[in-house]
Amino acid sequence: MLVVMLVTPLANAYAAAPAAASFDTSAASLFSTGGNDTPENQFYSLTTNNFSNLEVVSSKNIFGADHFANKGNVIDANLGNAATWGYLVGGTAWIEVRANSATGGNAFQPGTYAGFVLGDTNIGVGSQIRVTTYLGDTQQESQIVSGSLLVDLGGGKYKGGFWAAQPFNRVRLTATGILGVGTVSVYYAEVFKPKAGPEPACNVYTNLNQPTYGALIGLAHGHLGRWPGHRLQYR
Numbered sequence: 001m002l003v004v005m006l007v008t009p010l011a012n013a014y015a016a017a018p019a020a021a022s023f024d025t026s027a028a029s030l031f032s033t034g035g036n037d038t039p040e041n042q043f044y045s046l047t048t049n050n051f052s053n054l055e056v057v058s059s060k061n062i063f064g065a066d067h068f069a070n071k072g073n074v075i076d077a078n079l080g081n082a083a084t085w086g087y088l089v090g091g092t093a094w095i096e097v098r099a100n101s102a103t104g105g106n107a108f109q110p111g112t113y114a115g116f117v118l119g120d121t122n123i124g125v126g127s128q129i130r131v132t133t134y135l136g137d138t139q140q141e142s143q144i145v146s147g148s149l150l151v152d153l154g155g156g157k158y159k160g161g162f163w164a165a166q167p168f169n170r171v172r173l174t175a176t177g178i179l180g181v182g183t184v185s186v187y188y189a190e191v192f193k194p195k196a197g198p199e200p201a202c203n204v205y206t207n208l209n210q211p212t213y214g215a216l217i218g219l220a221h222g223h224l225g226r227w228p229g230h231r232l233q234y235r
C-alpha cells in the first residue's frame with residue numbers, strides 16, 4: 001500500500017479548511033457512522049451533517065454545570081460557532097465528541113488523524129491543550145498539541161491533533177493550566193482517514209493532491225510553492 005504524505009518535520013498537520021459537506025436531511029443513509037464509511041483523504045468534521053449518532057460531553061464545575069457553554073455547537077452543522085470555556089484562574093476543562101456508532105470494527109482505525117479546530121489567542125501562553133483518543137471509556141492515546149504544534153488557520157482559528165496509532169471512537173480536548181482570565185473556544189472535532197492512491201506513472205509529473213492521495217503539507221512556515229523543510233513521506 002502506498003500513501004503519499006507531505007508533512008512538516010514539526011507536525012503532521014495540514015492547514016486547509018475541511019471540504020464542505022453536503023447536508024441532505026432526506027437521505028440519512030448518506031451519513032457516516034465511523035471508520036468504515038468516512039470519506040478518505042480529506043479532513044472531515046465530526047459534526048451532525050456528516051455523522052449519525054454523535055454526542056458531545058463536557059467536564060463539569062462543582063455546581064454540576066458544563067465547563068463548556070454551548071457544547072452542542074461543537075457537533076452541529078455550523079462550523080463557525082464554538083463551545084466556550086471561560087476561566088478565571090487556571091484549572092482544567094475538557095470537551096469530548098463521541099461517535100457512538102463507530103464501535104467494534106467500525107471504530108476509526110490506526111493511521112487516522114484525530115483533532116480539533118479551536119480558537120483562543122491566549123493558547124500557548126502558560127497554557128496547554130491536549131488531545132486524547134478513547135475507544136469507549138478506555139483511553140487510547142494522548143498528546144499535547146498546543147504551542148508550536150498548533151497550525152494557524154488564520155482568522156483566530158487553530159488546528160491541533162495527531163495521527164492515532166490505536167483505534168478510537170471518541171476525541172477529547174483538554175485545556176489545562178491557563179493563567180489569568182480568558183476563554184477557550186472549540187469549534188469542532190475532525191478526522192482524516194488516509195487511503196493509498198494509485199501508483200504514480202513513471203517519468204511524468206503527478207499531482208499528489210487530495211482526495212486522490214492522502215497528501216498533506218504543513219503551512220507553518222508559509223512557503224508554499226518551494227516547501228523548504230518539508231519532506232515526502234511514504235506509508
Ligand SMILES: [Ca+2]
Pocket residue numbers: 072073074075076077078079080081082187188
Ligand atoms: Ca458548530
